[in-house]
Amino acid sequence: MSNTGNGLKSNDSSRPREPIASPYMPKYPDPMSNISNFKIIESTLREGEQFANAFFDTAKKVEIAKALDAIGVDYLELTSPAASEQSLNDCRVISSLGLKAKILTHVRCHMDDAKLAIESGVDGLDVVIGTSSFLREFSHGKDMDYITQKAIEVITYIKSKGLEVRFSTEDSFRSDLVDLLSIYKAVDKIGVTRVGIADTVGCANPRQVYELVRTLRSVVSCDIECHFHNDTGCAIANAYTALEAGATHIDTSVLGIGERNGITPLGGLLARMYTADKEFVMNKYDLTKIRDVENIVADSVEVTVPFNNYITGYCAFTHKAGIHAKAILNNPSTYEILNPHDFGMNRYVSIGHRLTGWNAVKNRVEQLNLGLTDEDAKHVTQKIKELADVRPLSLDDVDTLLRAYHQAKDQGLHGEVLNKIATPDMIATINAAHEK
Numbered sequence: 273m274s275n276t277g278n279g280l281k282s283n284d285s286s287r288p289r290e291p292i293a294s295p296y297m298p299k300y301p302d303p304m305s306n307i308s309n310f311k312i313i314e315s316t317l318r319e320g321e322q323f324a325n326a327f328f329d330t331a332k333k334v335e336i337a338k339a340l341d342a343i344g345v346d347y348l349e350l351t352s353p354a355a356s357e358q359s360l361n362d363c364r365v366i367s368s369l370g371l372k373a374k375i376l377t378h379v380r381c382h383m384d385d386a387k388l389a390i391e392s393g394v395d396g397l398d399v400v401i402g403t404s405s406f407l408r409e410f411s412h413g414k415d416m417d418y419i420t421q422k423a424i425e426v427i428t429y430i431k432s433k434g435l436e437v438r439f440s441t442e443d444s445f446r447s448d449l450v451d452l453l454s455i456y457k458a459v460d461k462i463g464v465t466r467v468g469i470a471d472t473v474g475c476a477n478p479r480q481v482y483e484l485v486r487t488l489r490s491v492v493s494c495d496i497e498c499h500f501h502n503d504t505g506c507a508i509a510n511a512y513t514a515l516e517a518g519a520t521h522i523d524t525s526v527l528g529i530g531e532r533n534g535i536t537p538l539g540g541l542l543a544r545m546y547t548a549d550k551e552f553v554m555n556k557y558d559l560t561k562i563r564d565v566e567n568i569v570a571d572s573v574e575v576t577v578p579f580n581n582y583i584t585g586y587c588a589f590t591h592k593a594g595i596h597a598k599a600i601l602n603n604p605s606t607y608e609i610l611n612p613h614d615f616g617m618n619r620y621v622s623i624g625h626r627l628t629g630w631n632a633v634k635n636r637v638e639q640l641n642l643g644l645t646d647e648d649a650k651h652v653t654q655k656i657k658e659l660a661d662v663r664p665l666s667l668d669d670v671d672t673l674l675r676a677y678h679q680a681k682d683q684g685l686h687g688e689v690l691n692k693i694a695t696p697d698m699i700a701t702i703n704a705a706h707e708k
């Protein structure tokens with residue numbers, strides 16, 4: 273046993289490592305939980321292609337694949353080669369890039385699709401078929417015996433070619449539990465690499481996810497992959513809960529793009545998992561690269577990164593209220609669960625508004641190296657609050673006030689300088705006066 277430096281003992285490396293002590297983790301470790309031992313199947317180049325605005329040509333797919341590989345995602349999932357001639361070609365191109373991530377393609381449970389996919393050079397196949405009564409009745413019209421027999425045939429064939437193979441049902445949460453467990457059991461028995469659960473319609477909640485994954489965990493010995501749509505806002509929570517219950521792989525896409533409003537977003541999942549086991553996440557993934565791939569994808573599909581996006585939203589690390597700003601400046605952990613620097617981002621304390629506080633203003637004084645006292649900072653802060661009741665000030669406005677105050681102090685005219693400025697627009701006159 274060696275001490276890892278975080279106060280916990282770590283066992284020999286053959287065992288999955290235990291999570292570091294964190295107030296956000298269960299008090300007693302659960303041996304079935306994979307919160308500290310999960311893999312990401314990044315599906316921007318498959319699920320993401322189903323986003324309304326998405327069209328990735330080969331060069332763009334290669335750019336996205338490389339950017340995702342730089343983060344360190346475990347797998348890239350690509351559109352089925354059966355979809356189109358170009359999709360087949362893209363599988364070939366990306367498989368030959370020599371990326372660290374394994375390349376998968378997502379195919380229907382069909383021999384023709386499987387054969388074509390195997391020829392494309394990918395490392396593995398994600399096979400899918402619908403098992404819900406809705407899909408059986410209104411989509412493919414097949415019964416469970418037929419589906420099971422077909423799955424066994426296709427999986428056996430893929431395995432015989434030496435590729436990894438996942439078998440997933442579609443719309444799993446609206447499928448009959450007995451049907452689901454019996455087909456998963458059957459494919460586990462013949463050595464499938466992973467079984468997959470898909471919340472294709474985004475209807476599941478974390479409690480249902482926990483129960484289904486836990487039940488499945490006791491029925492199969494293979495890995496368990498989960499795919500969550502975000503129609504009702506549970507995609508990240510469901511992914512996290514699935515890992516707690518024993519799932520091993522989570523599907524994501526950049527910015528969550530996909531069919532309808534998409535799936536678990538890569539950045540959001542990483543933020544969640546960082547909070548649970550920072551050491552595992554930071555050792556495995558390069559979090560500073562999330563912004564790059566989000567920008568590439570956002571540009572390509574012609575959307576902007578949402579203002580409230582996990583990690584990269586423009587206000588994700590902006591602190592505004594005076595009380596928060598003071599505490600943040602003393603110790604960022606007071607109001608920050610994610611350290612912006614771990615994600616290649618910066619913290620920003622907003623000060624030009626009426627909720628501001630003198631500690632934050634004093635901090636700006638120090639950044640500008642103006643050497644004003646606490647009393648001075650309080651004095652200017654009162655003025656900022658007064659002006660910001662009219663409209664918020666820019667950081668430039670605040671800086672101008674502080675510099676003017678500092679300059680006038682030598683002649684003892686600092687009080688007058690502030691008194692002369694009755695409205696926010698008058699701050700510009702100080703600048704004009706300086707320029708003369």
Ligand SMILES: [Zn+2]
Nearest residue numbers: 319472530531
């Ligand atoms: Zn999907």
